[in-house]
Amino acid sequence: MTATTLAPTGLRFDNIDKRYGGLYALRRVSLEIAPGECVALAGRNGSGKTTLLRIAAQIVLPTAGKLTFPGAAPNTSNGRPGYVAHATMVYDELSAEENLVLFAKLQNVDNPAARAEDLLREVGLFERRDSLVRTFSRGMRQRIAIARALIHRPSVLLFDEPATGLDPLGITWLAHALREMHRAGGTILMSLHGESEISALATRAVHIDAGKIIADTNTGGVSLRSVLTFGAA
Amino acid sequence: MAKRTLFGAVATLLVIAAAYANFFVAPTERTMGLIQRIFYFHAATAWAGEMVFFVCFVANLLYIWKRREQYDWLSVTCAEVGLACISIVLITGPIWAHPVWGIWWTWDARLTSTFVLWLLYVSYLLLRTLIEEPSRRALLSALFGVFAFLDVPLVFFSIRWWRTQHPAPVIMGGSGSGLDPTMSKVFFFNVFVMHLFVAFLIVERYILEKLRHDVDVLQREAEAQ
Amino acid sequence: MSLLSNTSVLLGKELRTEFRSRELLTTTCVFIIIVLVLFSFTVNPGTEQARQFAPGLLWLAILFAASLMFQSCFLREQVNDTLSSLRLAVTDPFAIFLAKLVANTLFLLLTELVMLPIFAVFYNIPVLPNFPVLVLVLFVGSLGIAVTGTAISAISSQARMRELLLPLLLLPLLTPVLVVSSIVTTGLLDRDPVVQWKGIAFLGVFDLIFLTALWLFGQYLLEE
DSSP: OOOOOOOOOOEEEEEEEEEEEEEEEEEEEEEEEOOOOOOEEEETTTHHHHHHHHHHHSSSSSSSSEEEEOOTTTTTTGGGGGGEEESSSHHHHHBBHHHHHHHHHTTTTTSSHHHHHHHHTTTGGGGGGTTTGOOOOHHHHHHHHHHHHHHHHEEEEEEESTTTTHHHHHHHHHHHHHHHHHHHTOOOEEEEEOOOTTTOOOOEEEETTTTTTEEGGGSSOOHHHHHHHHTTO | OHHHHHHHHHHHHHHHHHHIIOOOOOOOOOTGGGGGGGHHHHHHHHHHHHHHHHHHHHHHHHHHHHOOOOHHHHHHHHHHHHHHHHHHHHHHHHHHHHHHHSOOOOOOOHHHHHHHHHHHHHHHHHHHHHHHHHHHHHHHHHHHHHHHHHHHHHHHHHHHHOOOOSOOTTTTTTTTOOOOOOHHHHHHHHHHHHOOOHHHHHHHHHHHHHHHHHHHHHHHHHOOO | OHHHHHHHHHHHHHHHHHHHHHHHHHHHHHHHHHHHHHHHSSSSSSSHHHHHHHHHHHHHHHHHHHHEEEEEHHHHHTTTTTTHHHHHHOOSSSHHHHHHHHHHHHHHHHHHHHHHHHHHHHTOOOOOOOOOHHHHHHHHHHHHHHHHHHHHHHHHSSSSSSSHHHHHHHHTHHHHHHHHHHHHHHTTSSSOOOHHHHHHHHHHHHHHHHHHHHHHHHHHHTOO
């Protein structure tokens, strides 16, 4: 995938706190992800995975702490990650092509129409480019969501439980897409449940629970498998 | 705790003293008679209410800027106390107006903007009950509070400049304009007393809000286990 | 300038979405017709007195219609969480508001212009004399309604009971607009029409104040 021809960028969380009222969703989370790493974020529901990803996507502001993108070239869209969550974040009432052109134009992508067309071909939606997203299946929605996330050629990619609701074919496609992005030099942070075709791509795994990081394969002492299965294996 | 009780006792005694002054110290007004005595209380409460409204606005701005929950507690405190003040003003006004002018209400600039202020306070407090998450609630209500504060002068001037075709009784001209010296003293004593009493209410309500917050935190922590 | 280009792209999206389905415009037009008809049962249209009341009723109808129309403004961005992708994509979050309020003003104006002939017929009030000034008054009034409506829509979409909350928050705020617009319009549609430029200027000031407030505080309305 023509994901990256830009400077490889890392992702760094420095003592991130996120508080909602009196409750901490994230507590002093520090995590450094090197450029080109593919990190799996494992944790049960409510552990803070989504919050951490949304902070990385800069949709949510941390209550304390800092988020930086080491290596990002200034004044480019490098500092803007590509973010894929469970919601597609595209408009149902617009066509696939209209959606992509919209997001391309907003982010000052050169030649938005051509870029949209390229991405539609890559995700295999070119034939359905004029169909309204409302008519898409779950798998197709996932693909248009990924196309939207990649439109501005981000170096950092964030995925929140990307395999949810996908059939086996969809999962295989997703694994392939992630592999391509990683190969092109992208830095990936993805939240997962358990082991799968997707988790096999991870070079590192981090376990988060109750807003704190409790295990990291980088710091040794734990295997990828044990983190992904929350220590059950 | 003792200080607060003392403060409250003093404030309450002063209110009683003001009431006494209203009825027994101030001379009887020539044309309006007995009913005019409610004016001291009415106007003083109005001033206090407007002061509180301003403090609420400042607290809203401070919250948006600093995000410290104490500012949010101050906002809701001022909103509730302010609502109480304005409610009193809206009730005592017609009580006074009816025997004097034969009408309960008129849509002049001051009354209309006071009534809209009352509506905005109510909306503000209602908004707060409809948002559960505390920091969201604080931020969104603070933002609405800012809009509300910007609106009230606009309401006042829109009525003042465009609804004066129908002659409306001017309630007391400007307070203190050409007032008999004893009346003046009684009036300003009322102003002082109402501000003090309102300050006492604010302190108590603020402490209550802080306690509510602490309980809420404990409850959420307990639920999370 | 990035703000303007983002705004125009987003405005294009708002307009395209609405003109494709036209659901908002049609339902709002029908609603105003119903309100105007109901009002005409309470006053005696066609009399001289009605001529004094009718413009006020028109503006009241516009206000009610607006509080319905603006419901979907931010709710439609919640369906697929497109608000997040917009916030990610734009440089200045104010572009999101600017696009929506321009679109809302346009939709309101369009609805009003469609309503004018019906209003003129029901209440026997000629609207063609001084038509350009009438459009100007409709514009500054609708702009004020749209600016506050867009801001309040952003607030109410994040609370419970949002359908009821929106009018509750919005209508008291719009008191100055209702007062001044109806008086200016009444003067304009009178037998001896008079143009109250001071009133139009006042509406302009209202618009400016709330536009500035939205510009200063808009980003906080979108925060998570």
